Amino acid sequence: EPEVTQTPSHQVTQMGQEVILRCVPISNHLYFYWYRQILGQKVEFLVSFYNNEISEKSEIFDDQFSVERPDGSNFTLKIRSTKLEDSAMYFCASSEAGGTGTGYGYTFGSGTRLTVV
């Protein structure tokens, strides 16, 4: 069964450093998402991406965050200057369709645990 692949599985970084989280979405999917989950809290939407641009972003997704699809397969989340409160699990997801087409749900990757020290 096709799956969304995320690397690394665990990243430890010092406060103020830049990190890039990588995702390989399912190959025929067109819509891509990043979510995060702080330990013990709910899964929170960060950003959606379609046709090489951001289609929606949350209040969490401020200027220190950026996303990119540098080639035909990878989808990355960059955090420019990490803060302690960025420590969380970051999940990538992809779907064939967006909006109401997402009615079938979408598949999450296994996640990257980011620890900022």
Place this chain on the structure above:
Amino acid sequence: QKEVEQNSGPLSVPEGAIASLNCTYSDRGSQSFFWYRQYSGKSPELIMFIYSNGDKEDGRFTAQLNKASQYVSLLIRDSQPSDSATYLCAVLPTSSNTGKLIFGQGTTLQVKP
């Protein structure tokens, strides 16, 4: 006002019993509703989706939707210890034309042998 609400639990049921998980949502125009299962330290795994009022059954799982009451539930029949996990309710809101999902806090289910 919280957008998607779930009782955090834990909900404890004996093996073989029916587990009933509930979720309410605030956006009356929400379009689709999802139940995800999340084991500790793992990613959410889609169990079921529902978008029409009524019941939808898939194996041991039944999702129930009542849009008038803004309520969605998940029933797990013949609960097994392997069903012990956190169950996340997620909603596709009216405002989203991009597939953004709003998640509840999740309900922790413990199935005791």
